[in-house]
Amino acid sequence: MAGFQLRVATEEDVPAIRELIDASVRRLQAEDYSPAQIEASLRTVFTIDSRIIADGTYFVAFSEDGTLAGCGGWSRRKTLYGGDHQVEKSEPEFLDPSVDAAKVRAIFVHPSFARKGLGSRILAAAEEAAVQAGFLRFEMGSTLTGVELYTLKGYREVDRVMVPVGDGEQIEVVRMVKDASL
Template identity: 45%
Template sequence: MNLRTRLATLYDMPALNRLVELAVRQLSAGYYTGPQIESALRHMFGIDSQLIADGTYYVAEMDGQLAGGGGWSRRQTLYGGDQSKAAADPLLDPARDAGRIRAFFVHPGWARRGVGRALIGVCEAAAGAAGFRSLALAATLPGEPLYGALGYAAGARSFIHFPDGEQLAIIQMHKTLT
């Protein structure tokens, strides 16, 4: 098993979008209902191409196959792909604001085998090098155990409400970088 991480490019977008659908449909089952999953795919889950343009989104490849994707951001948006952004996304101040962990998706065939952990490590190192002293994220229910195991403290629990009436439970999480 050979895990490699690298910066994502716009050429990765089609494969990443397929990965998102597969990961969300399979790994969210049992945590969310089918209608919640489909609504979240329509309205929220996806890749934010701004992360790729900023050079803060990574892919993980296992033996040459796409195993996952995830990134961090120096921008205000906490979650959501291109389909959920309608306004400018201002930059955060690393001296005052927490950077963001964003858009983590692991192929179901590679789940619980170190892919998410490796991507988080790359993101934390890069965000720290960019001057951020802490990171924040909005975890889904299936993602909460991973983030908790990596030192992210759970905060407020809330719901994201979608235009079709569905809603998705999330957990605000935070970590101080050392």
Template identity: 45%
Template structure:
């Protein structure tokens, strides 16, 4: 199977919303209970600022969106357009970590390298802008991928803003200089 990537556009949002919903509904099973999965919908999603900033990628295969995800030079760590507490302040690459954001893989393409490809694209783009560290907020289902990619946990927390408390893990990784 051949995967391609490109930057997302606003026109992609309906297709991306379908991927987000499928990923939340299916890939969190075994990690979260039904209430936590429902609560996840309130705290996860796509932040269209990433699309507008040109830092959000679409991975395609067989004419379908296989996954999506991006990075940000802004302070918000996680959450979609509907999430409270977003902060659009620009980060200082010399001291602040770039944020890896809103990574989703369609269940039909899970465990085929989609997430690793997005992480690689994010790391290269952030490195090109002078960032030395990446940071993300991992779900329990995403944590194994991030650990395999070199991210280390720095904080465990829960977000109950969607109702049931959802466990999350803040993770970081130093960007290697090439």
């Protein structure tokens, strides 16, 4: 994994992150969600969450040639998933690290870099940063596509919910949790 460099995302990264999310969702989630679900999701749930970028808890990962290869992070806010344009109301309130779980958020890998350990590296960076901020547990709203990876990384499924994404469509999201000690 020495070939990827991670850093905290900035507002200047937003256009490239949008392109990466679009490519990732269209190619890597096509087996788990219908074309209509994907199109609606790309306008609502799978959009940039400007709060986690402003909070400095979102990472971008670049390949050796400078290509944006992946992104993802964590949040100290209550919102579990989604972006600035999600259908459901976001919850911008801050969490209490002594009782709440940090929210692992929006990990996407460009299809050209899939299955090379980059998602795991971004997840590890997010978990490490959350622990440094005092969190003892993690929680996420995983797409169906990510469940296998997150299970391998010690997360366990808590429940599944149908999330409205617009145009009368919904997607299944899996709420998963993990203790920081695992």
